[in-house]
Amino acid sequence: MLSYNNMIKKTILIFYTISFVFLNSSYLFADNILSNKNFSKDEIRILSIEGDASYKQYYGWEKLTGRTFLQEGVKISTGINSRVILKLNGSTIDIKQLTMIKINSSGNGQKEIYLSIGRGTILADIKTLLNTKTTFKIETPVATTTAIAEKGSPATFEVKYEPLNGMTARSIRGKLLGTNFQGTQTEIKGNLVQQTKCDEAPVASKDITIQTINSKQEVQIIDKQQTSTINEDTITTEAAIHSDGLGNEKASIQANVETEWP
Amino acid sequence: MRRVSVLIIIFLLVPNLWAKDPLAFFHDLGRKKIATFGDAIYFTTLTVDKKARNRPSDFKKNLKTLKKHLSFKDLDYDRNEPLNNGMLSLIIARYLKLSDSLFFLIFDNERYAHRACIGASILTPESSNRDKVTGQDLIEVMTLVIEKLEKRIENK
Numbered sequence: 001m002l003s004y005n006n007m008i009k010k011t012i013l014i015f016y017t018i019s020f021v022f023l024n025s026s027y028l029f030a031d032n033i034l035s036n037k038n039f040s041k042d043e044i045r046i047l048s049i050e051g052d053a054s055y056k057q058y059y060g061w062e063k064l065t066g067r068t069f070l071q072e073g074v075k076i077s078t079g080i081n082s083r084v085i086l087k088l089n090g091s092t093i094d095i096k097q098l099t100m101i102k103i104n105s106s107g108n109g110q111k112e113i114y115l116s117i118g119r120g121t122i123l124a125d126i127k128t129l130l131n132t133k134t135t136f137k138i139e140t141p142v143a144t145t146t147a148i149a150e151k152g153s154p155a156t157f158e159v160k161y162e163p164l165n166g167m168t169a170r171s172i173r174g175k176l177l178g179t180n181f182q183g184t185q186t187e188i189k190g191n192l193v194q195q196t197k198c199d200e201a202p203v204a205s206k207d208i209t210i211q212t213i214n215s216k217q218e219v220q221i222i223d224k225q226q227t228s229t230i231n232e233d234t235i236t237t238e239a240a241i242h243s244d245g246l247g248n249e250k251a252s253i254q255a256n257v258e259t260e261w262p
Numbered sequence: 263m264r265r266v267s268v269l270i271i272i273f274l275l276v277p278n279l280w281a282k283d284p285l286a287f288f289h290d291l292g293r294k295k296i297a298t299f300g301d302a303i304y305f306t307t308l309t310v311d312k313k314a315r316n317r318p319s320d321f322k323k324n325l326k327t328l329k330k331h332l333s334f335k336d337l338d339y340d341r342n343e344p345l346n347n348g349m350l351s352l353i354i355a356r357y358l359k360l361s362d363s364l365f366f367l368i369f370d371n372e373r374y375a376h377r378a379c380i381g382a383s384i385l386t387p388e389s390s391n392r393d394k395v396t397g398q399d400l401i402e403v404m405t406l407v408i409e410k411l412e413k414r415i416e417n418k
Contacts, residue, residue, distance in 0.1 A: 052284040052285055053284075053285075054283050054284060054285045054289070060283065061283035061285065061286065061289055062282070062283060063282060063283065063284050077285050077288065077289065078285075079284065079285050079288065080308055080309055080408065081408075097405070097408070098288070098401060098404075098405045098408075100292070118292075119292070119398065119401060119402065119405075120405070162402040162405075163396075163398045163399060163402060164386060164399055164402050164403075165386075165402070
């Protein structure tokens with residue numbers, strides 16, 4: 001029979017062990033997943049990291065290491081004199097210094113590869129696998145660039161976004177389609193550059209849909225990538241409520257919406 | 263038993279520090295509507311001294327580092343003073359030693375530093391030296407400065 005003191009010590013030790021595992025679970029299990037997993041061609045792989053890099057998956061920003069397991073929806077940020085090279089479904093993405101991107105889709109299951117750039121520069125080398133066609137889309141607040149690579153026709157391009165100077169897309173190899181906020185498409189090839197400046201785009205260039213007004217207390221605003229909920233106090237103009245003739249009350253409001261990009 | 267408990271608690275907490283965000287300064291700066299002079303000094307210091315990342319709030323030491331590495335003259339601004347294009351231009355023009363503007367070389371003030379930066383395609387001609395600088399703008403301008411420095415090193 002264990003003495004009372006020994007029982008207390010054992011209990012405390014078990015408690016500390018459970019706390020240790022709980023507090024460090026994301027760090028420990030990420031390593032375990034990586035060491036046991038066989039990467040398929042569809043996943044986001046980190047090929048190299050130079051300098052300082054961070055990622056944001058579910059919670060806050062954390063240091064990015066070579067063993068971090070990334071999923072769609074992750075944001076990646078690099079520091080000064082830093083660089084991250086990723087592999088997405090056969091294509092290579094070189095994230096330059098002081099850049100922030102979000103990987104909306106990694107191209108898994110024949111979907112297009114879809115990134116958003118918050119700031120900075122990326123160099124993309126798109127290769128297509130087998131007989132499939134790979135579509136690579138990069139979105140910035142002012143314009144979107146799309147590259148399509150088919151078998152035997154890889155594409156390499158560079159996209160840069162700066163809030164002051166807008167988006168610059170350069171096609172190094174293959175063909176690019178640049179689309180500005182008005183929907184105008186321009187074909188870029190042969191090392192040509194297309195620049196779309198910020199003052200050419202309206203302040204709120206994303207589609208915003210007013211979804212519901214719930215008890216006149218909350219308004220849900222849904223745009224392409226996220227849902228923002230604002231309370232009545234933050235609405236700058238009053239909601240004009242009117243009837244649609246079928247007994248339903250509808251309201252329309254003007255609201256200044258700041259969304260976090262990417 | 264107490265000492266063992268303290269050691270175990272420290273052991274439990276240390277691994278969490280490994281996951282800390284090394285780019286917290288840039289993420290916070292990106293959200294700022296107006297950057298401060300202290301932000302600009304710290305950012306510039308990071309480009310010359312990697313050890314500065316451990317002292318983001320030590321404004322005096324960062325300024326001293328800039329004086330040591332770049333022969334910076336005194337900049338009489340408070341660390342929390344809102345940053346404008348003139349102040350930022352002064353830092354950049356001295357950092358890059360912009361010598362194309364004769365008036366900047368003679369007077370070494372915000373106004374002519376701003377013009378020198380416009381001449382060097384770092385700031386846009388539409389900007390004014392009194393315009394406030396947002397966090398994102400500061401990151402963008404400093405990225406351009408770093409790229410220019412890298413090009414200079416490559417061309418040497």
